[in-house]
Amino acid sequence: MNKYYDVLIVGAGAAGLYAALQFPKEINILLISKRELSLSNSSLAQGGVACVLDTINDDYKLHIEDTLTAGKNKNNPEAVEVLVREGPGDVLKIKELGVDFDLDSKGELQKTLEAGHSRHRIVHHKDSTGKAITDALIAQVLRRKNVDVCDNTLLFSLEKAEGGFVAGLLTSGGEKSFASAKYCIMASGGIGRVYQYTTNSAIATGDGITFAYKLGADIKHLSWIQFHPTAFAAENDRERFLISEAVRGEGAYLLNCNGERFVHKYDKRGELAPRDVVSNAIMLESAATNSEKFYLDITYKDPEFVKNRFPMIFENCLKENIDITKDRIPIFPCQHYLMGGIDVDLHGRTSVDRLYAAGECSHTGVHGANRLASNSLLEALVFSRRAAQDIIARLADDSTPAPEIPEEKPRTKGKELPHGYRTEIRRLMQECHFVIPRPELVPGNLRRAQEILDDLENGGYELSRDYVEARSLATVAVIVLKEVLEENDA
Ligand SMILES: Cc1cc2nc3c(=O)[nH]c(=O)nc-3n(C[C@H](O)[C@H](O)[C@H](O)COP(=O)(O)OP(=O)(O)OC[C@H]3O[C@@H](n4cnc5c(N)ncnc54)[C@H](O)[C@@H]3O)c2cc1C
Structure with a gap:
């Protein structure tokens, strides 16, 4: 592994992998995933990807309408337009990259129906579409010479510096180091693990949202959480x-x-x-x-x-x-999905210069208050590509070198993390912000979440994956519950 990169991509789900594949060979990329590459929400996706491929029996307008209806018209219409009109191109691109979508008897992509869609438009690979997508994209990314792929490598800190970011990295073997990059794409997935019960994989602890928040990025609608009924x-x-x-x-x-x-x-x-x-x-x-x-x-x-x-x-x-x-x-x-996240524009830009976000950790506004089934893989593809394209254009005129890496080594020793913080956060979120919210419990639960977060921030704990994830869960809980409180007071 190098130490200086053009772009750091945090995450190896659909968003991170597809972003990495956009960059030409002159642009050097570090792509990290905190666990094995195959562990992500993307690889768990079952149903498929929604897109209009057949404009005789379907229509962009209908997909747009279905998305807005599901989202209770709280969507960003411009983002929905981009998603629906550009999505088919990205779906055909990943097919070309090796995703084995199911075909019908005529050899065309088979399209199925899901709740909320007015037409058959979900392309799929049996009931394990996510794995088919990530397997194919991982294979492609591993072939790219300009992409250093580091699995089992956790981002534990992200500092803004002149010309980019300095990232603290922790391997599963316990080795800590710094790397520097001019741009960062946060593609770190959702927050499911802040609940007692979730469909999300173990990586979904809201780390990217926490780092972006600490850097001062706008976070929007983090309390818009989707609960799957079955x-x-x-x-x-x-x-x-x-x-x-x-x-x-x-x-x-x-x-x-x-x-x-x-x-x-x-x-x-x-x-x-x-x-x-x-x-x-x-x-x-x-x-x-x-x-x-x-x-x-x-x-x-x-x-x-x-x-x-x-x-x-x-x-x-x-x-x-x-x-x-x-x-x-x-x-x-x-718990199943997060509609809100790090607020981005149509090019994946956050409110922090050089910081981008894509996929489930981001808030593009496409989902509004409720995601339409099978629109999230599509969002991950369309907006991660757009983020990468924006960075490519900026790099063409950007002669600033990546920031210097600090001399001092990352902190190694610290107190052991007390047992029970993660369990407590999960319990209090489940108690007051599940399917039918209980606003009367929010003030007390928020106080407790804030106490836990303060202790995690200031307690001098050892930098471990457990510590970073506990801090992320506490940060997410605090942001969500503050938002709920503000909305109830409004
Ligand atoms: C069970 C299930 C079924 C679903 N079915 C569908 C479906 O049919 N259709 C659909 O459109 N959507 C579906 N979804 C939603 C969809 O899969 C996700 O929203 C989407 O894939 C998220 O992709 P992502 O790339 O943003 O994040 P993820 O795929 O979750 O990837 C996140 C990546 O970030 C890395 N990461 C996180 N924190 C750190 C850190 N601190 N340091 C380093 N790396 C880090 C992780 O290791 C991982 O590689 C489903 C979700 C679930 C859970």
Whole structure:
């Protein structure tokens, strides 16, 4: 690994990988991921990527309308326009780069329907689209000579300096070092791990948002969090396996603890209502039945069809002793996606010069208050490419060298992190800002989150991954709860 780079990319999900692939060979890139390259929210994506590829049976205008309706018209219309019109080009590009999308009998990309979409426009690879995308992009990035890829390398600090940034890096072996870059693209993913139960992978601790916030970047709508109604309700697992919307799309019923369908009592669209509506219905029915037991039932469909259509869901449920062709699937809502994040313009620029953000950690405004299914991989592709293009254009006239790396070594020793902070943060977020918020609990929970954050900032703790992630979770909780409090007071 070098020490001086043109661009540092933090993250190896769809956003970070696709950004890296945009740069010509003269521009040298450092791409880091804090765990193995395959561990990201991107690689967990099941359903697919939404885009208009067939302008006879579909229309950009319809995709735009569907996105705005799902987002409760709180979207940035300009960003939605860019997403929808430019997205198809990026989807075709990643196909060219080796993503194995499913094809129909005519050899064209197969397009499926998901809740909230008025047309069949979701391209996919069975029910593991994210892995197909990241596998192909990782293979491409590893071939690029201008990209140094460092997995198991955590960003633990990011300081602004004349001409760029100095980044503190910590490897899984415990080695600490600094690297310098003229530009930084934060592509560090979401915040799911701030909740007790989430579909997000272990990396989703809001680190990038925390570093951007510390640098003074504008953070917008961090309390706009999406809860998925149907995550597999495993007894003890924090990371909950998603039972994709497509299962309801194919006709599965949602049942309460008494085996009764109930969603139509709360919304006439029944099981096919948008995510937030179905999650709400489950919470209201939970209060009405005084039970958290809920099920998805697709047992009345042909078993061969179910196994072929949902091979990954079938296999994962089987590991939990549930055969979805015969048994009802236990489900409950959990945290799934972050609509807000580091505020960026249409070129991924944050309010801090030279700092860019893309993917789930960013707020482009495309999702409004509620993301339309399968729009997030598309957002990651379109806006990470735009960020990279903007940096390429700026680098052409930028003769400032990357900042000098400080002489002093990163801090090595410190106090051991006390047990329980992460658990406490998760509990207090789950308690007051879950599907149906409880504003009366916010002031007390915010005070406690702030106390934890103050201690983490000032307690002289050893710089470890555990420490950095605990600090990020506390920072995210404080920003979210402050925003909720301000909105309630307004
Ligand atoms: C179960 C599940 C199913 C989904 N299904 C779909 C779907 O069908 N369609 C769709 O459009 N979207 C779907 N999504 C959402 C979508 O997958 C994500 O929003 C999107 O992939 C995020 O991509 P990203 O590149 O921004 O972040 P990620 O893919 O999460 O990548 C983040 C990267 O940042 C790195 N990182 C984080 N912090 C640090 C640090 N401090 N130092 C170094 N590296 C760091 C991580 O190691 C990782 O490499 C799904 C999400 C989940 C969880």
